[in-house]
Amino acid sequence: xxxxxxxxxxxxxxxxxxxxxxxxxxxxxxxxxxxxxxxxxxxxxxxxxxxxxxxxxxxxxxxxxxxxxxxxxxxxxxxxxxxxxxxxxxxxxxxxxxxxxxxxxxxxxxxxxxxxxxxxxxxxxxxxxxxxxxxxxxxxxxxxxxxxxxxxxxxxxxxxxxxxxxxxxxxxxxxxxxxxxxxxxxxxxxxxxxxxxxxxxxxxxxxx
Numbered sequence: 330x331x332x333x334x335x336x337x338x339x340x341x342x343x344x345x346x347x348x349x350x351x352x353x354x355x356x357x358x359x360x361x362x363x364x365x366x367x368x369x370x371x372x373x374x375x376x377x378x379x380x381x382x383x384x385x386x387x388x389x390x391x392x393x394x395x396x397x398x399x400x401x402x403x404x405x406x407x408x409x410x411x412x413x414x415x416x417x418x419x420x421x422x423x424x425x426x427x428x429x430x431x432x433x434x435x436x437x438x439x440x441x442x443x444x445x446x447x448x449x450x451x452x453x454x455x456x457x458x459x460x461x462x463x464x465x466x467x468x469x470x471x472x473x474x475x476x477x478x479x480x481x482x483x484x485x486x487x488x489x490x491x492x493x494x495x496x497x498x499x500x501x502x503x504x505x506x507x508x509x510x511x512x513x514x515x516x517x518x519x520x521x522x523x524x525x526x527x528x529x530x531x532x533x534x535x536x537x
Contacts, residue, residue: 355382357515358440358472359389361529365468366391370435373462375425376442378403379410387414395419397428426454433464441527443495444473444487456502463534469507471495475514475526492530499532507532 352358359382366372368390374382377396384407386394394417398404401422408415421428425442437459446452463469474482474489481487490498492512499507511531516524 352517353381355380355385357517357527357529358382358438358470359385361470361511361531362386362391362436362438363389365470365531366436369393371395371432372436372438373397373430373434375437375439375459377407377438377440379406380440382438382440383407383418384411384414387411387417392417393419395421395434397421397423397425399424425458426451428458430458430462433467434462435464435467437463437467437469439470440472441474441482443471444490445482445485447486447488452498453502456499460503460506460534463507465534465537467534468510469532469534470529471499471532472527472529475528478526490528492528495528495530496532506534506536508535 358380362372370391371393372386372391373395374380375397376399377383378398378400383394383396386392396404396407396418399422404420404422408420411418425439426446443452443455446455459469473495474487476489476491476494478489479487480489492509496509509530510533512529514526514528516526518524
């Protein structure tokens, strides 16, 4: 099963609130985005799917907002939930490793996409797209399972990272373009009450 089929099936077969990554407040993501985005700053949520983050960003008056995801079924969940407000968001069905951005973004947010990329070529492709999308002086916020986090998600293996290991991987794939400027760990509680440890690293786009 290819990735698009897999993720469309995930969102088609289970309610949003039953997914392990469901977070009604998107508080960890919202906090770090608000620390780096001001009014009028373009924000992209890479792999945003059915996340409630877009709702919270709209409520906070941030954006313009783009939500990119491989699964159209996931984006449809968010569109339906938002109703008329969905018209305020740019929705893009696409693969984050091959998508071509058409404008620069002040903030790139990824809550749990990069850790699914096991293949080094896919990691390089992701970094190439991120380099095209993030404006000079902008930031990339990348969240992955921490070193003591789960070894798989949605029946797929993941690569766990410390902030230091992630920074080295980003530098290897986008040399001289991004500098880690902040990091923190957080624990996500799944709908079933299980704890999942994540790390968040913020990268500043340093080159011109």
